[in-house]
Amino acid sequence: MAKKAKHSLWNIKDIIILQFIFYLIREAIRWSQEVLVSGDSILNLLLPVVGQLVFLGVVFFWLFFLYEVPPPYLGLTLEKLKSGAILGLKLGIPLILLTVFLINFPLTAQESSPNFSPVFYITDAEQLATSLLYLVLFAALFFLPALGTELYFRGIIAGYFHRKWGASIAAVLSSAFFAIFWASLHPGWLLFHFLLGLGLYYFYTSRESLWPGVIYLSLVKAGLTLYAVGWQYFNI
Numbered sequence: 279m280a281k282k283a284k285h286s287l288w289n290i291k292d293i294i295i296l297q298f299i300f301y302l303i304r305e306a307i308r309w310s311q312e313v314l315v316s317g318d319s320i321l322n323l324l325l326p327v328v329g330q331l332v333f334l335g336v337v338f339f340w341l342f343f344l345y346e347v348p349p350p351y352l353g354l355t356l357e358k359l360k361s362g363a364i365l366g367l368k369l370g371i372p373l374i375l376l377t378v379f380l381i382n383f384p385l386t387a388q389e390s391s392p393n394f395s396p397v398f399y400i401t402d403a404e405q406l407a408t409s410l411l412y413l414v415l416f417a418a419l420f421f422l423p424a425l426g427t428e429l430y431f432r433g434i435i436a437g438y439f440h441r442k443w444g445a446s447i448a449a450v451l452s453s454a455f456f457a458i459f460w461a462s463l464h465p466g467w468l469l470f471h472f473l474l475g476l477g478l479y480y481f482y483t484s485r486e487s488l489w490p491g492v493i494y495l496s497l498v499k500a501g502l503t504l505y506a507v508g509w510q511y512f513n514i
Contacts (some may be wrong), residue, residue: 290486334426353487362489
């Protein structure tokens with residue numbers, strides 16, 4: 279990695295402040311969803327994305343202006359973008375196939391809940407192209423929020439734990455932090471996000487770049503969102 283900036287050694291106080299800012303933004307978004315959005319709406323999806331973009335701006339300021347961390351230190355270079363994008367896409371292919379399968383064969387979901395009504399049934403090439411187009415659009419929508427997530431959890435939090443206790447403990451603690459942060463203490467989602475966090479940490483440390491994790495996380499969020507619209511929650 280590139281040499282670290284002189285003032286880039288953030289501490290636990292900085293992490294607590296950033297965490298507080300995130301929860302403040304999230305509560306503001308939740309309040310907006312309850313007060314400003316009437317009924318199910320695409321805004322229920324877009325408002326959290328807006329909140330994550332605001333948080334991205336905060337993290338950008340924290341890293342690149344306050345601490346003057348050079349982007350190459352985090353592997354954020356055009357040279358590594360290409361290889362990171364290729365790796366992220368390769369790893370995302372099984373996720374895409376799983377998403378397509380769940381959308382087209384939701385037998386278990388239909389039996390367990392009458393609210394499942396998939397938006398896309400792929401029976402011909404045109405519907406396949408439409409579904410993949412939605413997947414690409416969602417992935418693009420989540421790209422910048424994924425960048426903010428990776429900057430915070432891998433760039434700041436994992437970096438802090440790595441400096442204190444080494445790579446193994448950093449992988450476990452940053453992944454646990456990531457899981458609790460996103461999963462709202464739901465057991466199944468906690469495990470999913472913990473394993474996802476371990477994978478993203480591995481991508482970051484093995485390739486010395488955040489790009490693979492950013493691309494892959496964008497696809498994860500896109501796949502989950504595409505499946506989620508099958509439950510009668512968003513009027514898309």
